[in-house]
Amino acid sequence: MVDGKAIYRLEQIRRTYEVGGELVHALDGIDLSITSGEFIAVIGTSGSGKSTLMHTLGFMDSPTAGKMVFEEQDVSNISRSLRAQFRATRIGFVFQAFNLLPRLSVLDNVVLPLTYSRARFSRKEKMARGTSVLERVNMAHRLTHRPSQLSGGERQRVAIARSLINQPSLILADEPTGNLDTSNRGRVMELFSSLIEEGITLVLVTHDDEVANYAQRRICMQDGKIIEDDQG
Numbered sequence: 001m002v003d004g005k006a007i008y009r010l011e012q013i014r015r016t017y018e019v020g021g022e023l024v025h026a027l028d029g030i031d032l033s034i035t036s037g038e039f040i041a042v043i044g045t046s047g048s049g050k051s052t053l054m055h056t057l058g059f060m061d062s063p064t065a066g067k068m069v070f071e072e073q074d075v076s077n078i079s080r081s082l083r084a085q086f087r088a089t090r091i092g093f094v095f096q097a098f099n100l101l102p103r104l105s106v107l108d109n110v111v112l113p114l115t116y117s118r119a120r121f122s123r124k125e126k127m128a129r130g131t132s133v134l135e136r137v138n139m140a141h142r143l144t145h146r147p148s149q150l151s152g153g154e155r156q157r158v159a160i161a162r163s164l165i166n167q168p169s170l171i172l173a174d175e176p177t178g179n180l181d182t183s184n185r186g187r188v189m190e191l192f193s194s195l196i197e198e199g200i201t202l203v204l205v206t207h208d209d210e211v212a213n214y215a216q217r218r219i220c221m222q223d224g225k226i227i228e229d230d231q232g
């Protein structure tokens, strides 16, 4: 459901690191537009800048130069606190290692990001929201389980539910199937595909061509540049 609304516009984004007196151009002039409802796979060899791009899109890192427009607002030079607020409420993150807290139940893991939102939620509202996103990933039958009591595929589905809890405009997933076996990889990708049908926007980094083939658009990076953008 690509509805044509631009979520992100990156113009000539650069991110340079200095290591031992040498400059590393992790991002070397990235131009990219992301439209609401798109599913974009980012591929490319190790060290090509994929994670740096994700950190930049997710307000976890600031570019050295260039212009970024997020939801029609120029965010190239916004304050640290506004960045933290966008990170907490407008972007959902899914990681290779799931990053669930072992001592918390499935439900408490999923509602945790609501704590960082400015809005205040009652326990009852949190339960309702948490249960609803867990239903979307078919994990509502495991509310009181701990992460250690779940399979890898189930843990990733819970992490995906957590990424949805604030109704973000964009989900960023860095190698989300990297720790999964083939059958769980398939189930997680089917889940992402059904969420795309429901209207989420997803940027997903992968080394895996089969995973990349689920996306409508594939972007290939090399040496901090986009060398291919296949929307076919």
Ligand code: ADP
Pocket (backbone or CB within 6 Å): 017, 018, 019, 024, 025, 026, 044, 045, 046, 047, 048, 049, 050, 051, 052, 053
């Ligand atoms: P990928 O995710 O595609 O493997 P990264 O975005 O992690 O690539 O890294 C891109 C380049 O930037 C690499 O050459 C990497 O060594 C360098 N780099 C990444 N993060 C840092 C950092 N914090 N300090 C110095 N160099 C970095």
Ligand code: MG
Pocket (backbone or CB within 6 Å): 050, 051, 052
């Ligand atoms: Mg990486």
